[in-house]
Amino acid sequence: MSTNAATYVGLxxxxxxxxxxIKKQDGRVIDEGxxxxxxxxxxEWLDEIDSPWIGAMEATLFTGWIYDFLIEHAEELKVAHxxxxxxxxxxxxxxxxxxxxMIADLLRVNLLPECWMAPKDLRDxxxxxxxxxxxxxxxxxxxxxxxxxLMETGTEYESGKLHGKQYFAELMExxxxxxxxVTDLLGLSREVLEFMNSVQSTVRRMLxxxxxxxxxxxxxxxxxxxxxxxxLTWALExxxxxxxxxxxxxxxxxxxxxxxxxxxxKNKRGPISKKRNKHIQRVxxxxxxxxxxxxxxxxxxxxxxxxxxxKNRATICVARKIVAYLLAVxxxxxxxxxxxxx
Numbered sequence: 001m002s003t004n005a006a007t008y009v010g011l012x013x014x015x016x017x018x019x020x021x022i023k024k025q026d027g028r029v030i031d032e033g034x035x036x037x038x039x040x041x042x043x044e045w046l047d048e049i050d051s052p053w054i055g056a057m058e059a060t061l062f063t064g065w066i067y068d069f070l071i072e073h074a075e076e077l078k079v080a081h082x083x084x085x086x087x088x089x090x091x092x093x094x095x096x097x098x099x100x101x102m103i104a105d106l107l108r109v110n111l112l113p114e115c116w117m118a119p120k121d122l123r124d125x126x127x128x129x130x131x132x133x134x135x136x137x138x139x140x141x142x143x144x145x146x147x148x149x150l151m152e153t154g155t156e157y158e159s160g161k162l163h164g165k166q167y168f169a170e171l172m173e174x175x176x177x178x179x180x181x182v183t184d185l186l187g188l189s190r191e192v193l194e195f196m197n198s199v200q201s202t203v204r205r206m207l208x209x210x211x212x213x214x215x216x217x218x219x220x221x222x223x224x225x226x227x228x229x230x231x232l233t234w235a236l237e238x239x240x241x242x243x244x245x246x247x248x249x250x251x252x253x254x255x256x257x258x259x260x261x262x263x264x265x266k267n268k269r270g271p272i273s274k275k276r277n278k279h280i281q282r283v284x285x286x287x288x289x290x291x292x293x294x295x296x297x298x299x300x301x302x303x304x305x306x307x308x309x310x311k312n313r314a315t316i317c318v319a320r321k322i323v324a325y326l327l328a329v330x331x332x333x334x335x336x337x338x339x340x341x342x
Contacts, residue, residue, distance in 0.1 A: 027105070027108070057079060122239055143163055157171060
């Protein structure tokens, strides 16, 4: 397709509608309008486009299935980073029509802030993992609720054993003077907790049925201190590790560095940046708190940074080291081996 004949399509996608703007290379508007966000409506709309086209849309909750549907019909289809797109397209006037036209313009002048679009099979697995993470958060809330009920009623218990099956059964038998409403509530809460535990275990087994993912997880687990959940989160949130050219790129993606503000020869560093993948950041930081117990190299990093007087900063340094290990193992396809440089 020649450059002059190229057709550029900007799409502003929403839950129920898609606003589009079709332009030529010179900026002439060929067509614009809005269609329903359904496969049938998009099929009819695609039949009206009589030339090859390049499209772009903003990354939203609804982008995935629309991207999967349109990618087979476009010469090229790109997804724009929402925060960077907002900075470039800041305007006093804003509407779906204006947004679609702006995306088409950014696309035709090659200024679209493109972001990486994960393959469909990876997005499907990632969705399952994030559902498991939701269940785990609810498990924690339920455990706290059970402990809260016992504290409200002045019941003594051992916090370290509370959620063990045998200890909880013995505790329930000892609550003779407790009102029946409270014991019934505790019993129901325990049943819900056990059900959610079984669900999250089932979800983990579902993920590990994927042979390619299973091999990748086993390789990542060769790093001391890295468990199954950490390896799963890394594999599914990072996707293709080769898209990160340097360690600093993946450290930034994981939200383990501060935002940079450099102006007039002055370089300022603020707190940890909020622009990150929050799912992998949460897991890596939690691992960084525990991994030094199992990995001498990480323990050395932690102790060295703690000597400077800041434990939270030491945890971040350990997290960066873990990310470097994970990236190296994932890229090389070889099991982790300790060396003097580690």
